[in-house]
Amino acid sequence: MKFTKEEVEHVANLARLELTDEEIKKYQLQLSDILKEIDKILKVDIKEDDILITTTKNSNVYITDNYSELLTKEEVLKNANNKDLDYIIVPEVIE
Amino acid sequence: MLTPTIGIEVHIELKSKAKVFSTGRNDFQSLPNTNVNILDLAYPGVLPKLNKEIINMGIKTCLALNCNISKTMYFDRKNYFYPDLPKGYQITQKNTPIGTNGYLEIEVDGKNKKVEIEELHIEEDTCKSIHKDKKTYLNYNRAGVPLIEIVTKPCIHSSKEAKLYVEKLRETLLYLGISDVKIEEGSMRCDANVSLSDNDTLGTKTEIKNIGSISHVAIAIEKEIKRQEEILNSGGKIVEETRRFDDKKMDTVRMRIKETGNDYRYFPEPDLPYVTVSEKEILEIKNNLPILPDELRVKFQNIGLNENNIKTIIANIDICHFFLKLKLDNNLLITACNLLTGDVLAYLNKNNLTLDKTKIEVSNFEKLVKLLVNKEISNRQAKEIITIMLDTGDDVKKIIKDKGFSNVTDDKVIKEIINKILNENQESVNDYKNGKDRALKYLMGQIMKETKGSLDPSLVQKLLLESLSL
Numbered sequence: 253m254k255f256t257k258e259e260v261e262h263v264a265n266l267a268r269l270e271l272t273d274e275e276i277k278k279y280q281l282q283l284s285d286i287l288k289e290i291d292k293i294l295k296v297d298i299k300e301d302d303i304l305i306t307t308t309k310n311s312n313v314y315i316t317d318n319y320s321e322l323l324t325k326e327e328v329l330k331n332a333n334n335k336d337l338d339y340i341i342v343p344e345v346i347e
Numbered sequence: 348m349l350t351p352t353i354g355i356e357v358h359i360e361l362k363s364k365a366k367v368f369s370t371g372r373n374d375f376q377s378l379p380n381t382n383v384n385i386l387d388l389a390y391p392g393v394l395p396k397l398n399k400e401i402i403n404m405g406i407k408t409c410l411a412l413n414c415n416i417s418k419t420m421y422f423d424r425k426n427y428f429y430p431d432l433p434k435g436y437q438i439t440q441k442n443t444p445i446g447t448n449g450y451l452e453i454e455v456d457g458k459n460k461k462v463e464i465e466e467l468h469i470e471e472d473t474c475k476s477i478h479k480d481k482k483t484y485l486n487y488n489r490a491g492v493p494l495i496e497i498v499t500k501p502c503i504h505s506s507k508e509a510k511l512y513v514e515k516l517r518e519t520l521l522y523l524g525i526s527d528v529k530i531e532e533g534s535m536r537c538d539a540n541v542s543l544s545d546n547d548t549l550g551t552k553t554e555i556k557n558i559g560s561i562s563h564v565a566i567a568i569e570k571e572i573k574r575q576e577e578i579l580n581s582g583g584k585i586v587e588e589t590r591r592f593d594d595k596k597m598d599t600v601r602m603r604i605k606e607t608g609n610d611y612r613y614f615p616e617p618d619l620p621y622v623t624v625s626e627k628e629i630l631e632i633k634n635n636l637p638i639l640p641d642e643l644r645v646k647f648q649n650i651g652l653n654e655n656n657i658k659t660i661i662a663n664i665d666i667c668h669f670f671l672k673l674k675l676d677n678n679l680l681i682t683a684c685n686l687l688t689g690d691v692l693a694y695l696n697k698n699n700l701t702l703d704k705t706k707i708e709v710s711n712f713e714k715l716v717k718l719l720v721n722k723e724i725s726n727r728q729a730k731e732i733i734t735i736m737l738d739t740g741d742d743v744k745k746i747i748k749d750k751g752f753s754n755v756t757d758d759k760v761i762k763e764i765i766n767k768i769l770n771e772n773q774e775s776v777n778d779y780k781n782g783k784d785r786a787l788k789y790l791m792g793q794i795m796k797e798t799k800g801s802l803d804p805s806l807v808q809k810l811l812l813e814s815l816s817l
Contacts, residue, residue: 266610268428305421305615311623317400319365319372321384328380328388328487338379339484342430345476 255280255287349543349579351572352550353503354465357516359495359526360472360534361404367471367493368395368438368619374488375532382488389433394618401493402622404525405445405469406632408495411523411639412464414446419623422469422616430485431473439470441613451519452641453511462512463500470494495525501540501549506568513537513564518640521664530560537564541571543579550575550585555599557591567592571599643667650677652684659688665702666692672709675716683716690733706740707733715743722803728752751799758810761802765814768793779815787811 260279264271271279325338334341363373369386386393409416423441446467453460474490476483497516503509517528517535528535542552553575558567575585590599638646640661647657660667666687673683695702715736719729724747732746741749769776772793778786794807 266426266428266612303615306617306620308620311621313396313620314399314402315365315370315396317364317398318370319382320370322372322381323383323385323388325378325380328383336484339477339486340380342483342485344478344481345430345483 255283259283349545349576351504351568351575352501352542352544352552353505353509353568354501354540354552355499355503355509355512356538356540357497357513358536358538359408359497359520359528361401361493361495361525362527362534363398363400363404363493365398365400366491367398367401367469369491371491372488373492375527375534377488379486380488383490387433387487387490389435395438395616397619397622398493401469402445402624403632404493405467405495406624406629407523407525407636408497408520409446409449409467410629410633410636411519412446412449412451412467412497414449414464414467416624416629417443417445417447418625419443419621420445421621422619423613424616426612427610429473430483431476431490433474433487433490437471437473438616438619440468442615444468451512451515453508453515455508455511460508462508463502465498465500467495467497470496501542506565506572509539509568510561510565513561515640517561518661522637522639522643524637539564539568539571541568541575542585543572543575550579551587553585553587553599554589555592556589556602559592559594563592563594566597567599570597574599638671650680650684652681656684656688659692660684663688663692663695663702666695669702669707669709669712673713673716675713679716679720682720683712686716686719686729686733690730691737694734694737705737707737708740711736711740711743718743718747722806724752725800725803727800761807761810762814764797765794765807765811768797769814776815787815 257276257280260271260276260283263283264276264279329335329340332340360375361367361373365371366373366387369384371384371387372382374382386395406416408414420440420443422438424436425439425441426436428435444466447465449464449467450461451464453462472489472492472494474485474487476485478484499512503512517530520526520528520535526534530537537558539555539558540552541555542550544550553571555567555571558564571590578585589602591602592598593600643661644657647660652660660670670680670684670687673680675683691702691707694700695705715724715729715732718724719726724732728747728750731750732743735741735746735750736743768790772790775786775789779790790811791804791808794811795802795804
């Protein structure tokens with residue numbers, strides 16, 4: 253099964269990536285290879301109710317309901333390219 | 348005949364101290380970007396951990412909404428790329444929601460209806476985006492705040508039922524104590540799915556988001572039903588889309604859609620291990636559930652409160668909690684409720700206060716109720732005393748003394764006052780004896796004037812008539 257050009261463009265759009273035609277061709281092949289590998293995994297018969305979700309066998313690992321380790325506002329804003337005194341600013345995104 | 352079918356999704360912000368998967372602070376009123384830690388900003392290498400209190404709150408909600416509770420759960424990632432979500436995914440529960448198959452009972456035109464709840468799940472909130480001057484300002488205080496989403500089955504068939512459901516849900520969650528449930532402040536958010544059909548198959552639905560108040564729930568649904576009716580009746584087709592309620596136009600408008608269905612690429616969250624809940628834990632939470640509105644209604648009916656007062660007192664949770672603390676007999680409780688839903692509520696509304704922000708105390712208020720029921724003070728005096736109690740918290744006895752309310756109930760003392768007035772007004776006494784009823788009113792007036800209106804008028808009249816018939 254080969255990835256179509258449209259499928260690659262769709263996946264790229266979900267990640268907000270702009271791809272050149274050459275890149276699209278490259279990813280068509282690479283993504284198809286990945287899917288082939290995943291097909292192998294999907295063929296393995298496993299019980300649905302016992303899926304492995306983490307590599308640890310621990311369960312019920314909790315924190316208690318107290319706040320701590322807060323960053324200062326200056327630290328929060330420090331790595332942003334665009335900011336004012338209170339907010340990180342990005343180009344307008346409207347739903 | 349087109350019948351509307353409606354499903355409602357409600358998001359509730361939980362009022363925990365910390366966030367759901369981090370130790371960031373959960374506080375709606377803090378200054379922008381001050382409740383944030385490295386998890387909320389998704390710094391490289393950070394790992395989420397679950398706040399235990401959120402599971403407890405989830406179980407409480409399941410119990411209040413009659414849901415089955417999942418004994419084993421995990422979380423899922425909902426992937427989308429958006430600045431309000433620094434991780435690039437939201438942690439939610441898609442496959443193992445904490446609650447399923449519940450219901451909430453509402454009363455529609457005198458008949459009970461069970462609104463069926465499909466599922467209830469825990470997830471994290473996104474950061475708050477403010478759009479201004481072609482820019483978006485991001486406040487990450489809300490990022491990671493715990494949410495519970497409650498989804499009904501498509502079982503609601505009118506805007507009226509939808510509004511009753513949302514009101515009842517809000518009231519239940521408020522008494523449960525897990526959220527402020529203020530729709531105007533965003534701690535409760537409502538989306539409605541609406542479709543129309545003339546047969547048993549559901550029609551194409553639209554989703555309405557951004558409904559900013561409970562009264563708007565009914566209006567938004569009503570408008571959407573009308574819009575769809577017009578399209579279908581003129582032979583058109585409904586397009587599946589997301590719309591939002593515009594409170595300036597008071598109508599639904601089309602909204603651009605982010606992503607749908609498969610595009611979210613859900614998969615189990617590998618950074619959080621399984622969560623298991625035991626019967627014992629559930630039972631312990633169940634035994635400590637606060638008293639909820641349905642139970643309160645029955646309790647108040649048994650006391651003998653009238654329906655209007657029951658409605659008013661339940662709608663004002665601060666007054667209701669105060670009332671529940673009173674240790675008085677039922678007949679005294681009825682008087683207490685009248686005072687609370689009357690004079691006290693009027694005072695609170697006038698001063699824009701809640702009862703817990705005033706200085707009134709339970710035992711002091713109990714004393715006042717007893718004095719009033721025993722007719723040691725008049726209604727008018729009680730009203731005055733209540734206002735002072737709310738303002739200053741002063742003891743009722745002190746207020747009575749300060750105000751010079753004579754507080755006389757001893758028949759002997761009252762009779763002395765009556766005799767004094769009768770002696771001073773012999774002419775009126777004679778008039779009365781000659782059949783002039785007006786003279787009685789005059790004498791009553793003189794007695795009330797003498798005692799500055801502090802006596803119970805019915806008692807005075809009784810004693811006055813006794814004296815006059817001698």
